[in-house]
Amino acid sequence: MSTMPEIHDMREASTRSLVAVAAILVASALGFTLLTAPFLTLLGAGAGAVAAAFHGVAAFLYLFVGTIGLYLGWRLLTGHIRAFADLQLLSVVGASLSFLAIVFGNWLYIFYRAKTPDSPRSFFIKNMPEIHRIFFEFKEFAALFTLPLMVCAAFLLWRYGGQVLVRPWLRYTVAILFGLAFFYLVVAFGLGAAVTKLKAA
Numbered sequence: 001m002s003t004m005p006e007i008h009d010m011r012e013a014s015t016r017s018l019v020a021v022a023a024i025l026v027a028s029a030l031g032f033t034l035l036t037a038p039f040l041t042l043l044g045a046g047a048g049a050v051a052a053a054f055h056g057v058a059a060f061l062y063l064f065v066g067t068i069g070l071y072l073g074w075r076l077l078t079g080h081i082r083a084f085a086d087l088q089l090l091s092v093v094g095a096s097l098s099f100l101a102i103v104f105g106n107w108l109y110i111f112y113r114a115k116t117p118d119s120p121r122s123f124f125i126k127n128m129p130e131i132h133r134i135f136f137e138f139k140e141f142a143a144l145f146t147l148p149l150m151v152c153a154a155f156l157l158w159r160y161g162g163q164v165l166v167r168p169w170l171r172y173t174v175a176i177l178f179g180l181a182f183f184y185l186v187v188a189f190g191l192g193a194a195v196t197k198l199k200a201a
Contacts (some may be wrong), residue, residue, distance in 0.1 A: 021089055025096045051111065055104035062097035062146075063189055066182045069094050073178030076164070076171055084165065091154035094181065098146040105143060105192075143188035149181035 069090050075081040113121045124131045153174050157164060164170045 021092050021096070025093065025100070051104055051108040055101060055108050058097055058101035058104055059189055059192065062094065062101050063185060065090060065094050065097055066185045069178045070182040073175040073182075076178075077175035079165075079171070081165070084162065088154075088157045091150060091157050091178075095147065095150035095154050098150050098181075098185075102144060102147055105140075109140070139188050139191035142184050142191075145184040146181050146188070149177050149184070153177040153181070 069087075072081060072083070072087045072090060076087065081087065112119065116122065156170060156174050156177075160167070160170055164174055
């Protein structure tokens with residue numbers, strides 16, 4: 001058994017890195033949107049499929065990032081984190097992806113709630129009302145919790161920097177925020193996938 005102390009990488013990410021990550025994410029999303037579909041198509045009859053695709057991609061990427069965040073949050077909680085700067089940047093990426101998933105999800109929700117006989121909401125209320133009440137309505141609001149949780153985690157990591165590592169209450173708070181965000185993410189992702197299988201928008 002080694003008695004060597006674990007080395008902590010206490011370097012903080014720079015504000016320039018934070019701005020760059022946020023700008024790249026937003027620019028990539030906008031650029032991808034404009035390059036892959038004409039603007040009129042995004043607002044036309046087939047827009048539900050486009051919104052669903054963007055929402056699905058953002059949610060999948062957030063699930064990937066959220067899994068890494070959960071691991072790093074656990075390392076932070078136990079006091080064994082090595083890549084503190086990575087955790088800072090990951091919190092911004094997670095918050096940004098949560099925001100994008102919610103934006104595209106709300107766009108998709110327009111088609112879900114369309115007042116037509118073949119809309120998913122009309123279909124579920126007529127054939128499986130419990131799916132609408134339990135699956136979709138719960139999923140919709142559960143997903144919204146991910147954004148404030150990740151924003152709070154990012155704020156604490158950037159506001160207090162390396163102090164998070166030496167102040168137990170900060171360390172525990174950030175780790176719990178990452179854990180709760182991951183929980184709501186998985187709930188929303190799983191229920192969203194189930195609803196889509198039953199009736200796509």
